[in-house]
Amino acid sequence: MTQDELADAYRRYGPLVAQRCRAIVRDDALAEDALQNAFMRLWRYEASFAAAQSKLGWLYRVADRCCFDLLARRRTRRETSLAELPERQRSDAAVEDRELVMRFLSRFDERTQQVAVLHYLDGLPQEEIARATGWSRQTVWKKLTLLRDRAAELRAQLERGVPV
């Protein structure tokens, strides 16, 4: 892949991937690292990228993993509020769940993180998450239930003033 082709890929997909990285890691510097890591992978694996049905989907999956890696390594981050990021209109409860889950994303295992991102950022329904991940709908349902339960616990703790 030439540098011009890399620049074209960034021009087209970079802003969306950057926005996604910010939504996941919630720290501008970390998000920039994750974005660069994702594009380094694109550069390295251009054949895999070229063969992907959805180029944006390929980059999102790679960027997600880059973000999860960084979250696992760095426990401290300056948090970017999700309010700074574009948001589809949702119910208050859904927005609150999304905020809580994404804020505490690093506390979940990687499978649950993947489900959280596909559900809360991409807005995918269960069957599409199952298709995207290759996991059964039951597994996805369990993960989503876990996320909602955890969000409820976190909300209750925060309301009681208990450190989380």
Added chain:
Amino acid sequence: MSHPTAFVLERLAVDDLPPDEAAAARAHVAACAECRAYADSLAARSAARLAEVPPAAFVQKLVARRRVARRVAAAVTTGMGALLAASLILWLPRAGVRLKGGGFALERQRDGVVTRVGSDAAVRAGDRLRVIVTLPAPAPADAWFVGVDGHVDALVDAPVMTAAGEQPLPGSVTVDAPCVDGWIVVASGDAASPATEASLRAHAAGGVDRARAAPPGLPAHARAARLRCE
């Protein structure tokens, strides 16, 4: 009204949808103020991002990173002429590592002497290693170093289409100081992919038990040779 997902609208924004799905999504956006607002916000933020970090500047950061990564991570691509001339390019059924229908071996160059080594090879800072892959049929091959400290370095710039038989992967690896125990991982076929690298990184994060014969997260069609620091 059933709305397209955020992902569909984002794919629409970058022309990533098949024509029929794009037409349906475009028609929905034209009729839906909520989705149009989201699409407009994506366009505005994309323009802002590109103004903030233009493509040329972003690519230069990647170029600089690749250069630094090669130096710091010790994956130094070198002209292999001299090494080739001195090397013993051997398929190593005993000392090598079996790979799907074939295997890989390592050459260690130390003080100008090239030695073939297998798994549990003793290495020290300054040693230069080269991966020799043997495949039964043409296939892409890729290689990484996984350190016990959890870092993962790609040893080649991109998966290398490798002919059948014995082939050296391009370049060589210089063992950095301080030397870190770890593994050379080689993957072929479908395993020569970002998924393998991601799996290695995810499993290695936080460190790996040096007693393991191979790092965790190794897919089928990937094999590892352990390196021990002297």
